[in-house]
Amino acid sequence: MNILGLSYMYHDSAACLLQDGAVVAAAAEERFIRIKHSIDFPLRALKYCLAEGGLSVGDLDGIVFYEKPFLKFERILKTHLMAFPRSYASFRAFLPMWLNYKLSVPQTIREETGYPGPVYFTDHHYAHAASAFLPSPFERAIILTMDGTGEWSTTSHGVGEGTDIRLDQHQTFPHSLGLLYSAVTAHLGFKVNGGEGKVMGLASYGKPSFRRKFDQAVRIREDGSFQLNLDYFSFHYDLVMTNRKFAEHFCPPRAPESDILPEHQDLAASLQSVVEDAILAMVRSLVARHGIDRLCIAGGVGLNCVANGLILEDTPVRELFVQPAAGDDGASLGAALYLDTLLGGGRDAVEAGGRASRSPSGGALAGRDRWRMRDAYLGPSFSDAEIEAFLRRSKWSYRELTEDDLPARAAELLSRGRIVGWFQGRMEFGPRALGNRSILADPRDPKMKDILNRRVKHREPFRPFAPAVCVEDAPEYFATSHESPFMLLSVPVREDKRGLIPSVVHVDGSARLQTVSARSNPLFHRLIKEFGRRTGVPVVLNTSFNVRGEPIVCTPQDAVSSFLRTEMDDLLLHRFHLAKEDNR
Incomplete structure (x- = not known):
């Protein structure tokens, strides 16, 4: 069928x-x-x-x-x-x-x-x-969906068993964690449906000093259900999501691209705290009600990797599956x-x-x-013949490698501090680059975060970068026993390792972790292992292969275009190595 x-x-x-x-x-x-x-x-x-x-x-x-x-x-x-x-x-x-x-x-x-x-x-x-x-890998689990809004529902939960899905409780518009997050995102000068991740990253730089004020704007009940005080919001009837009362109660709206002030950081931190409190209370209530310790999450709020990490840390949930898309x-x-x-x-x-x-x-x-969704590599791929024909037609200078040599070459380049575009296999489905459409760098360099944000990604300096580590090596560097194959868990970096990988440690000591298995992505797994063999640190910095405002690259043409417009040093396009110094 x-x-x-x-x-x-x-x-x-x-x-x-x-x-x-x-x-x-x-x-x-x-x-x-x-x-x-x-x-x-x-x-x-x-x-x-x-x-x-x-x-x-x-x-x-x-x-x-x-x-x-x-x-x-x-x-x-x-x-x-x-x-x-x-x-x-x-x-x-x-x-x-x-x-x-x-x-x-x-x-x-x-x-x-x-x-x-x-x-x-x-x-x-x-x-x-x-x-x-x-x-998901579960035969029976709690299901929790959270987003801006569907037809009427904004949050739904129930139980899945076998192939049976029963959602028996719903919160409805306009009371929505997703719309709350989007409203504050817009108030902070970022784009809705895209800027929410920036607000999550910004939150770690602030203090939740507006948390008590949020109690007047959002009521969270013991079971995690919530109610927005609509006196502070206008998204249910206007093209602007917050109103004058919100600005007077919290802080004036930030103009896009203007300086980020401490009050903006604190508003982001306070928002994140509110959303975490609601989600954690909801999850605890659901576990107590259903007697199930496995949880499945989807909806845009499910991309909040900080909240996801806290679910495993601060609730009775033992196993978590978050849909990568x-x-x-x-x-x-x-x-x-x-x-x-x-x-x-x-x-x-x-x-x-x-x-x-x-x-x-x-x-x-x-x-x-x-x-079962064991990986997210569901998008297009391109053969070596297609890629080489494109490179010859475009007259780019390149060196051809064997597949056996590819991980070692990538690891060698990274160990020298070079920034590498990595284009392999099928494109990922969902917003995260998971080792097939990635920009890779050495996490040991404390300047690498600023270099990437300024010269390659062309984005805000507070944005963090993710570590990719082989699943078997993750516990040595990260304080978690859970796998994170889709980069949807934020976890603490072990204190004694933070100085070894400073460019992937967020300001609060956490990291948005990707664990890589030999089964899900053998080539990327080999690259990380080889980098660890060369440097003693089996972790690489992994960020999406795109620049600010553009989608992740899909085709070889997209990859070369992005490579030439940024300060990446090398592009490994399947088995073909393009060095920037040879293609200016």
Whole structure:
């Protein structure tokens, strides 16, 4: 059975292809069209997925959309009418897009692709829940989804067992941890749906001095449920997310690109503290209620690696799986997996009109193993022949290596302090570069963080960088017993090791860790091992292969373009080594 999941129209448009219950391809549209967080119909991503599966649109048994637009439109209408006339400007901006485009999903799909078959719809938070639980290693687990908003839900939780997903508690718009984080992100002068990670990084530089003031803006109950005081916010009726009362209560809004002041750092720290308190209380309550110590998380708030690390440190949760594409891109994967469990039981398992029912049991996965997400390498790859043809055609100077020599060459370059673009295998799905579309550097150099932020990434100086370490070596350097294959846990760096890897230690002594196994990425694993053999430090600095404002590179052409426009020293494009001094 061939199922295509799609997400688009809000942010992080993506496509995902399932064949007989297994994900064979998934990618975000931004990587192909080079527009970060693209909302466009994911035509390029869709075409890639079909090509990877050797299919045409006529071979698909179903296309599934990641949410229910009419329910979302109902919410927008109701909330704007309740706030009218204050909501006039926002309503006028939203309405044409909804009437002309967002309510015509089946028609758009058929016009863009020529697909003749049925189009299905899942609930937004069920798509997130499916992306979190169904690919996880657990047979039974608590499920927690948190984002800005779906149709109505902003936080949902329940239990997954086998192929059954039951979400029985929901918080609804406008009370949302995701929108709270986005509102403060905008107030601090960063872009919504992209700048939240910057705020998380900035938080470590501040003190939670506004924490008591947040108690007046956000009420957190003992079970982790929460309620926003809407007197401080305007996102539910306006194009601006915070209002004058918020600015008077906390601090004035920061203009984009202006200096970051201590009060901005403190506001970020206070926000992070509030969100952590809500999440930790929620998780403790869920564990006590269900008696389960395994947890699956998705939704954009799931990208908060600091909160994720605290879940394992400060709650009874013993094992945690966070969907690496936790945002709306990953909802395309979840929608496809969710529909697969339904269609396996026949079309009668789906409600009339193509709406996915709420609790699949058995379905397509009965009698066969569930697909497990052991890595996130689901995007395009390129052959050596394709890459060499491009290099020759473009007349770039390069040296060809053997695959056996490649890790040693990379480790040798890194040990000399050179900054290396690393382009190998299939592109990652999700916002993190995990060793296939990465920029690598030596974490021992205390100046490397500033060099990378200023000369290569062209981004804010407070932004931290992540360490990549072989899974078997991680406990020696990091105070955790948990694997972190998707770079979604922030953990303490052992005090006696912080001086050895200063460029990947955040100001609070933590690091956003990636653990690398020989099974998931043997080439990257060998590189890290070789770097450790040469230097005595088996850790490399790993950051995404892109510059500020651009998506992670997808193609060899993207990689060379980024390499030439920055102060990277070397590019290892599969087996082909481009040195900057030879290509000026």
